[in-house]
Amino acid sequence: MRKFLLPLLFLALFISESLFVQFMPEKVFGQSKILVPHFLYAGLLFFTIYVGKNKGIIYSAIFGLLFDIVYVEVLGIYLFLFPFIAYLVTKVMQVMQSNLIVSSIVSLAGVALLEIGVYEMNFLIHVTDLEFMDFINLRFYPTLILNAIFILLTGFLFKRYFEKVSEAMNDD
């Protein structure tokens, strides 16, 4: 049972992103900015930080592929970026302490990197023709604020749960 809990948690985050966007009104606080939830990826980054590099990268690749197939229909973008940024995050965490504040900031930076990476890729394949400055104002800041709030709310839960998972894995 406990084995299934981890994929189920990520699946729940995966679906919650879609639900969040589906029920969000056009204007939030009177401003029509674009808020992009990256709940799943924030969770995956915490998982990578607390459980380990290899498992984190494998999970990132699997859920990146799932994300590509189900939501985006362009294979490869998230399949590549999810594990790549997870790898960078493990490199950064090698020189830092993994306390709650540091890992929250690092995973928020990872989400920011993901958002920029996806923008650049979409710009390359002409899915968008948004200028970079417009992208920053219209999408980037609001998205970061949204995900910062999410990490603030759930960060310590993630930490506690993933530390438990990590211990259980070491015991096996």
Add this chain to the structure above:
Amino acid sequence: MPQFFLNKRLIILLVSIIILVALIGFSLRERSKLTWPEQFVKDTTGWVQSLVSKPANSLAGFFENLQDLQNTYKENKELKTRVEKIASLEAEIQALKKDNEDLRDINGESKTLRDMDPSPATVIGRTPDRWHEMLIIDKGSLKGIKKNMAVVTANGLIGKVKSVNQFSSTVQLLSAMDPKNRISALIQSDTNVFGFVQGYDDKQKVLLVKGIPSGAKVEKGQTVITSGLGGVFPQGLLIGKVVDVKPDQYGLNQTALVKPGADFYDIENVLVIKRLMTQPETSDMSDGKEEDL
């Protein structure tokens, strides 16, 4: 970072970049249908999503009802004044419909571009990274949904079916940027003016209707509907209202900025529209020389 450039890692990075480019190239191709693993994964997650999103829909509906209650009195007053008008309008429509049918019978033309067959569907998901602007609906090819069918809400056209699986399908919204996404539109005025819906302005939240001849008179407030001449959509689906007109880059054509009638956010139920008039074959539309449309 000297170890980053160790041989093994560099090779892994290069190989994954090659795979990335190959995969993107593969999926950006004009695909008539998704591969079966993709369809399988989409159907499976679609099933899970519909399990979750139906209770979520009813919960959201409950809160919406609560909000509606606040304005009930004011709305009721307004609606009462409209009801009287509607009764007379209905009578008029009945008479016109009958007239139209009789005249068609005389002419011997029974089918029109307007004939359509709507089937309802529920939205079970939406692309969270909001670049691609797609919805997932809970009806698939088993319920007769096909690629490129028009999708509308009560307030107007929102997009077309992009890909179909067995039990679910994906809808691409008009607000997505896709050069292949061209819809033949008709601006209703004294003389009908034709153009193409081609692109969406993210900042102003308006659709761009391009290719209107520069002599044509287009004014603010005129209604834009689908023309049915594109061969895929039926005629008469509401797109929106003109808010501004400006000449295009070279001054040969005009571009109308159209405020969409439908809200592209917070969509719960949609209608997938099947056109009853026969669809022309691609070979009939071009003479074989100009393949690149």
